[in-house]
Amino acid sequence: MKLKDKVALVTGGSRGIGRGVALALAREGASLVACARSLNEAHLVAEEAKGLGVDAIAVKADVGHPDEVAALIQACLDRFDRLDILVNNAGITKDTLLVRMKDEDWEQVLAVNLSGAFYCIRAALKPMLKQRSGRIINITSVVGVMGNVGQANYVASKAGLIGLTKAAAREVASRGITVNAIAPGFIATDMTGSLHEDLRLSILARIPLGRFGTPEDVAACVCFLSSEEAGYITGQVIHINGGMWM
Ligand SMILES: NC(=O)c1ccc[n+]([C@@H]2O[C@H](COP(=O)([O-])OP(=O)(O)OC[C@H]3O[C@@H](n4cnc5c(N)ncnc54)[C@H](O)[C@@H]3O)[C@@H](O)[C@H]2O)c1
Numbered sequence: 375m376k377l378k379d380k381v382a383l384v385t386g387g388s389r390g391i392g393r394g395v396a397l398a399l400a401r402e403g404a405s406l407v408a409c410a411r412s413l414n415e416a417h418l419v420a421e422e423a424k425g426l427g428v429d430a431i432a433v434k435a436d437v438g439h440p441d442e443v444a445a446l447i448q449a450c451l452d453r454f455d456r457l458d459i460l461v462n463n464a465g466i467t468k469d470t471l472l473v474r475m476k477d478e479d480w481e482q483v484l485a486v487n488l489s490g491a492f493y494c495i496r497a498a499l500k501p502m503l504k505q506r507s508g509r510i511i512n513i514t515s516v517v518g519v520m521g522n523v524g525q526a527n528y529v530a531s532k533a534g535l536i537g538l539t540k541a542a543a544r545e546v547a548s549r550g551i552t553v554n555a556i557a558p559g560f561i562a563t564d565m566t567g568s569l570h571e572d573l574r575l576s577i578l579a580r581i582p583l584g585r586f587g588t589p590e591d592v593a594a595c596v597c598f599l600s601s602e603e604a605g606y607i608t609g610q611v612i613h614i615n616g617g618m619w620m
Contacts, residue, residue: 376601378403381454383446385437385494386464388415390563391513394589395461395596397422402597404459406430407450409437429454437464437490438482447497456505459600460498462491462535463513467565469524480527487531488538495542499551508551509600512539513592516559516615532557536611543609552608554599559615561587582617 382399386392388410400406400423408423408430410416416432423430431453435446450457465487468479491512502508517525518532536555543553560566560577566586569577578586591614598604599612613619 375403376597376603377459380404380458380600381407381450381456382459382461382600383407383409383450383457383494383498384461384463385409385435385490387419387461388412390565391558391561391589391592392461392463393419394593395463397426398590398593398597399459399461399600400426400428400430402600403428404600405454407433407446407453409433409435409446409464411436436486437462437494438485440493443490443493443497447494447501451501457498457501458505458507459509459511460494460502461511461513461596462494464490465513465531465565467525467528469528471524472526475526483527484531484534487528488534491535492538495538495553499546502551503546503549506550508546509604510539510542510551510553511596511599512553512555514539514555514557514611516557516613516619518557519611520619539611540609547608552599552605554604554607554609555611556592556595556599557611557613557615558587558592559613559618561589561592563589577618580618581615585616587614587616 382404384396387396387408408416413434420430420432435442515532539555
């Protein structure tokens with residue numbers, strides 16, 4: 375129960391990595407705000423967290439809209455009166471080759487993956503600065519440092535998130551707030567589930583540890599970065615990819 379008395383907010387907390395992270399934080403004793411675009415799905419995760427003995431609420435919000443993000447942070451403060459851990463996990467892909475990429479494919483991915491994290495950080499900093507403590511963890515991707523064919527919009531958003539992490543880390547370090555990024559490799563979720571079997575096998579062949587990652591692999595690192603023990607780690611990108619990129 376490393377995170378007892380802490381309040382955690384996870385965006386995209388309804389399924390995949392976000393769900394795994396939300397439940398792992400709850401297992402460590404943190405109260406939970408599970409945010410997603412679907413209230414029903416977020417509600418199921420909040421109920422599961424309550425089953426683990428913590429208080430939890432579900433909030434419907436699209437992180438691409440600053441007014442919805444402001445309402446999300448307010449809902450957290452109304453219920454718990456503080457915010458200790460923000461996990462910017464919500465993310466989307468709209469993959470296609472550059473020459474075929476429509477303006478809206480570019481804009482939508484940047485709006486959710488990068489602007490969404492910015493809106494959440496800006497709003498979360500108000501209570502965290504007042505508390506003079508906080509943990510912000512941004513879920514980027516290995517492709518944000520490697521690049522990838524057919525993902526120019528996604529790669530740009532994830533590389534941008536690494537820059538945002540470092541800028542924010544420097545800006546708020548003196549106030550006891552750490553900001554780090556986690557860069558997963560290939561994690562088995564809905565996002566990767568639709569990839570063609572041949573592509574999945576060729577990715578698997580490039581993973582020295584010989585398996586795809588799980589949401590729990592990522593969640594364990596989020597719990598550590600959220601803990602007191604990680605208090606001297608800020609502005610870092612932690613890679614969780616089975617050795618696929620080193
Ligand atoms: N799965 C992987 O292999 C992998 C690898 C590297 C990074 N990531 C990143 O991890 C994060 C989670 O990925 P996942 O595989 O669990 O994806 P997923 O598609 O299974 O889940 C995405 C979650 O984000 C939420 N979401 C999407 N758009 C949103 C919005 N506008 N506002 C609020 N919530 C929104 C969805 O409701 C869902 O809960 C993403 O940022 C993704 O880019 C995933």
